[in-house]
Amino acid sequence: MALEDICGFTDTPVHAKWFPTSLFEDSISSIHLTDNCTFGLRKPKKSEGNGGIPMDFFIPTLPNSASFNHRPLPSPPAKYSAMVRRPFPLSHGTTTLGFVFQGGVIAAADTRASITPIHSHLVVTSSGSGADCMLWERILAREIRLYQLRHRRRLSICGTAKLLSFMLHPFKGTEVCVALTLCGWDKGVTASTNSGPKLIYVCSDGARLQGDVFSVGSGSPYAYGVLDRELRWCLSKEEAISLAREAVFRATHRDAYSGNNVDLFHITAQGWIGYMYYYRTGALFLCCL
Amino acid sequence: MEYLIGIQGPDFVLVAADNVAASSILQMKHDYDKMFKLSEKILLLCVGEAGDTVQFAEYIQKNVQLYKMRNGYELSPSAAANFTRKNLADYLRSRTPYHVNLLLAGYDDADGPGLYYMDHLSSLAKAPFAAHGYGAFLTLSILDQHYRPDLTREEAVDLLKKCIEELNKRFILNLPSFTVRLIDKEGIHDLETLTSGAK
Numbered sequence: 001m002a003l004e005d006i007c008g009f010t011d012t013p014v015h016a017k018w019f020p021t022s023l024f025e026d027s028i029s030s031i032h033l034t035d036n037c038t039f040g041l042r043k044p045k046k047s048e049g050n051g052g053i054p055m056d057f058f059i060p061t062l063p064n065s066a067s068f069n070h071r072p073l074p075s076p077p078a079k080y081s082a083m084v085r086r087p088f089p090l091s092h093g094t095t096t097l098g099f100v101f102q103g104g105v106i107a108a109a110d111t112r113a114s115i116t117p118i119h120s121h122l123v124v125t126s127s128g129s130g131a132d133c134m135l136w137e138r139i140l141a142r143e144i145r146l147y148q149l150r151h152r153r154r155l156s157i158c159g160t161a162k163l164l165s166f167m168l169h170p171f172k173g174t175e176v177c178v179a180l181t182l183c184g185w186d187k188g189v190t191a192s193t194n195s196g197p198k199l200i201y202v203c204s205d206g207a208r209l210q211g212d213v214f215s216v217g218s219g220s221p222y223a224y225g226v227l228d229r230e231l232r233w234c235l236s237k238e239e240a241i242s243l244a245r246e247a248v249f250r251a252t253h254r255d256a257y258s259g260n261n262v263d264l265f266h267i268t269a270q271g272w273i274g275y276m277y278y279y280r281t282g283a284l285f286l287c288c289l
Numbered sequence: 290m291e292y293l294i295g296i297q298g299p300d301f302v303l304v305a306a307d308n309v310a311a312s313s314i315l316q317m318k319h320d321y322d323k324m325f326k327l328s329e330k331i332l333l334l335c336v337g338e339a340g341d342t343v344q345f346a347e348y349i350q351k352n353v354q355l356y357k358m359r360n361g362y363e364l365s366p367s368a369a370a371n372f373t374r375k376n377l378a379d380y381l382r383s384r385t386p387y388h389v390n391l392l393l394a395g396y397d398d399a400d401g402p403g404l405y406y407m408d409h410l411s412s413l414a415k416a417p418f419a420a421h422g423y424g425a426f427l428t429l430s431i432l433d434q435h436y437r438p439d440l441t442r443e444e445a446v447d448l449l450k451k452c453i454e455e456l457n458k459r460f461i462l463n464l465p466s467f468t469v470r471l472i473d474k475e476g477i478h479d480l481e482t483l484t485s486g487a488k
């Protein structure tokens with residue numbers, strides 16, 4: 001990935017051992033990746049090749065990472081085993097919310113958080129550490145697209161959430177801080193319980209919850225205060241949008257760490273439509289293809 | 290924060306778990322099911338740290354199913370409990386232990402009903418009644434006082450209701466509803482969800 005070049009992964013000593021062109025096929029324990037994305041449940045297994053993702057992605061950095069990599073490294077690993085200190089205290093705070101109603105799924109957030117479309121029927125709201133969320137959204141989008149190409153069908157939202165949860169599992173206990181709400185519409189082949197609007201919360205602690213309403217971030221208690229009173233299944237589309245905006249607005253007013261404007265996405269069986277409320281009079285519209 | 294309880298009768302096991310999925314001060318879900326069906330007559334109730342519960346319980350669940358596929362017959366509740374405990378113990382002194390507290394309830398056609406208490410330090414005890422969580426401090430004495438080995442199903446449900454009343458009265462946290470299930474020689478039965486009076 002281009003990102004790995006920017007992050008300097010190609011310079012790391014362990015980079016060579018995980019790529020097909022590498023001559024060193026290391027039998028030291030690593031995390032096994034198969035086409036079915038069965039990520040090892042914290043139990044390192046022998047490596048047998050990779051799924052295209054550099055393996056050291058999935059090995060969280062440790063204070064004593066030299067002891068983790070038993071293989072003698074060609075260059076001194078001292079700079080990779082030292083803990084990197086933060087340059088300044090990072091303050092992150094956002095308000096994101098999502099809910100299901102008769103007209104589909106609404107996902108709303110203040111502009112400090114971001115809502116990213118993954119595909120035409122799935123949108124992800126992110127909170128936590130911005131860089132981590134951005135990275136994991138890209139990885140998720142890539143894995144979903146690979147699944148679609150390999151299996152000739154789109155992965156369900158529940159499956160997407162489970163995949164993301166399993167990908168984040170090796171990083172539990174590290175400083176990765178990712179709290180995503182997957183908001184989407186499953187197009188089931190049959191009219192089973194699986195098709196229709198879906199809302200699933202996944203976070204780097206390992207929680208994976210499916211529900212009808214979630215709000216995440218430092219402003220979430222304020223948003224729940226508005227949502228819990230007024231949310232009903234039978235809201236019209238305009239009422240639902242206005243409720244979501246109201247909830248985010250009240251949270252941005254009270255929460256010191258949320259602010260700016262409201263981004264809103266509405267997902268239906270036809271796909272998502274985005275509304276950016278930057279002007280008092282109207283909204284900027286975005287549509288998927 | 291979370292509460293699990295199990296009561297064993299002469300030919301059944303009654304188990305209940307609260308329905309709250311919490312994240313810091315918020316209830317993210319009010320209808321979360323903390324029971325995992327390991328086989329037709331075994332339930333695993335699992336509480337603890339956010340991701341660990343589901344990961345560990347599903348791992349045990351799939352392995353019990355795999356055993357059945359490979360060998361043609363199911364693990365007994367006692368074997369499943371020991372298998373679970375072994376996995377907890379193996380990870381206990383690793384870098385990434387599972388911080389989960391468990392109750393395993395099952396009915397063995399040969400040995401009858403069984404309730405097994407396991408905690409995050411991988412201890413295992415077969416007990417006639419057991420509870421996990423802060424609520425256990427309030428309810429174990431009620432169970433000690435009123436439990437009899439020859440409880441009928443109705444008496445067991447009444448005992449469970451007494452425990453939940455005590456929680457509603459004295460426990461600082463609000464646990465509005467509880468999933469209740471009963472295991473006997475016919476399998477796992479869903480009983481009525483118990484809710485507190487206040488809405």
